[in-house]
Amino acid sequence: MKQVVSILLVVALGVFVFLALYTGDHSPLQFTPYGEADLSTRVSQRFVDKTVTLGMGEAETAPDAQAEADAPAFEAMPALVVYGETRDAETGSANMVTSIVVNYRSFDTLGEVTVLFIAAFGVGLLLSGKRKRQQPAYEPSFILKHGARIVFGIMVVFGVYVFIHGHLTPGGGFPGGSIIAAAILLLYIADNEFQAKVKTFKILEGVAGSLYVIAGLLGLVIGGYFLQNFLPTGVVGDLVSAGVIPIVYILIGLKVGSELTGVIAGFATEEEAE
Amino acid sequence: MIQYVSIALMLVGIYGLLTQKNVIKLIVSLNIFEVGINVFIISVGYVSGGIAPILTSQNNTSALLYVDPLPQALVLTSIVIGVGVTALALAFARRMHKQYGTYNLDEMEGE
Numbered sequence: 095m096k097q098v099v100s101i102l103l104v105v106a107l108g109v110f111v112f113l114a115l116y117t118g119d120h121s122p123l124q125f126t127p128y129g130e131a132d133l134s135t136r137v138s139q140r141f142v143d144k145t146v147t148l149g150m151g152e153a154e155t156a157p158d159a160q161a162e163a164d165a166p167a168f169e170a171m172p173a174l175v176v177y178g179e180t181r182d183a184e185t186g187s188a189n190m191v192t193s194i195v196v197n198y199r200s201f202d203t204l205g206e207v208t209v210l211f212i213a214a215f216g217v218g219l220l221l222s223g224k225r226k227r228q229q230p231a232y233e234p235s236f237i238l239k240h241g242a243r244i245v246f247g248i249m250v251v252f253g254v255y256v257f258i259h260g261h262l263t264p265g266g267g268f269p270g271g272s273i274i275a276a277a278i279l280l281l282y283i284a285d286n287e288f289q290a291k292v293k294t295f296k297i298l299e300g301v302a303g304s305l306y307v308i309a310g311l312l313g314l315v316i317g318g319y320f321l322q323n324f325l326p327t328g329v330v331g332d333l334v335s336a337g338v339i340p341i342v343y344i345l346i347g348l349k350v351g352s353e354l355t356g357v358i359a360g361f362a363t364e365e366e367a368e
Numbered sequence: 369m370i371q372y373v374s375i376a377l378m379l380v381g382i383y384g385l386l387t388q389k390n391v392i393k394l395i396v397s398l399n400i401f402e403v404g405i406n407v408f409i410i411s412v413g414y415v416s417g418g419i420a421p422i423l424t425s426q427n428n429t430s431a432l433l434y435v436d437p438l439p440q441a442l443v444l445t446s447i448v449i450g451v452g453v454t455a456l457a458l459a460f461a462r463r464m465h466k467q468y469g470t471y472n473l474d475e476m477e478g479e
Binding site: 100103105112126128131133136141143176190191199203217221268330350354357360361 | 369379382414420421424425430431438440452455458
């Protein structure tokens with residue numbers, strides 16, 4: 095009976111969502127069909143062209159409303175961003191998603207990292223107390239234990255590579271941190287004695303988070319806005335480019351890696367029986 | 369097509385949340401729901417024939433046809449929040465199991 099009611103409710107909801115999205119041909123709110131999105135009618139075009147603050151600056155300097163109406167700033171043809179040539183672009187990141195996450199919407203990312211911190215803190219609080227290592231059902235062999243240590247090194251190096259190159263290639267601080275946490279999880283699974291030094295990771299996490307806020311405050315002091323990019327952005331596509339983005343992404347990578355390690359350590363231990 | 373699939377995934381997740389009694393299954397339903405929404409948001413920004421929004425030495429100018437980078441950035445945030453929520457929910461589930469000896473909501477009884 096309950097299942098039938100649930101199915102009816104879900105189907106009704108599905109029909110409602112479908113109708114809301116895909117009908118009303120003449121409405122300005124009509125939903126774009128799959129694959130037919132037109133970037134030039136969206137704000138996203140500005141993220142691709144790296145011209146987000148261009149219009150705003152001109153609007154501020156326009157002497158009167160008439161001049162503004164004559165030359166809407168965003169209709170000006172933006173300069174082409176070319177890989178390896180463009181210097182001192184608004185944000186020097188070749189990866190546009192990174193430029194949004196860590197430059198234009200960096201404040202949002204700071205909040206996101208805070209949410210992750212609170213979640214990890216909650217896990218630590220719920221799974222606290224005097225803890226010992228959970229014993230797996232199997233006894234790991236010599237080959238498994240030592241092979242896992244070799245793979246561990248490779249995984250950590252790969253994670254560091256992913257978050258250092260976050261502004262050039264797919265990836266960034268969050269995937270890089272997750273890869274490092276996965277390396278620690280591998281050691282937990284392959285070695286029944288292993289225990290991460292959770293306290294060290296907590297200190298690392300706190301330092302990385304504080305440095306992120308300090309980078310934001312430096313932007314406030316030097317650039318005038320919180321988390322403003324205050325370093326030269328360099329040539330698009332260079333490793334040392336994009337100003338503050340690589341620094342912030344390295345901090346995020348360290349912070350996410352140590353937070354997830356704390357979560358894994360919480361789940362891999364059990365409370366000691368009194 | 370993929371938009372219908374993602375709406376269907378959302379509905380499967382809601383159905384699971386409505387009917388299941390097992391805490392772990394509830395968390396799995398929550399994750400299915402979340403995956404559906406994430407796929408939907410990504411699909412909103414898809415442009416036919418578009419390439420990933422990253423400048424490389426091959427695709428080296430901003431004049432090429434790129435997919436929308438903004439939904440991807442938002443979904444990155446959403447995935448990370450999802451990881452945090454799942455971790456916290458699993459910690460709660462483990463605590464409940466320790467207290468009541470079961471994951472089933474019906475079998476849990478007050479002291």
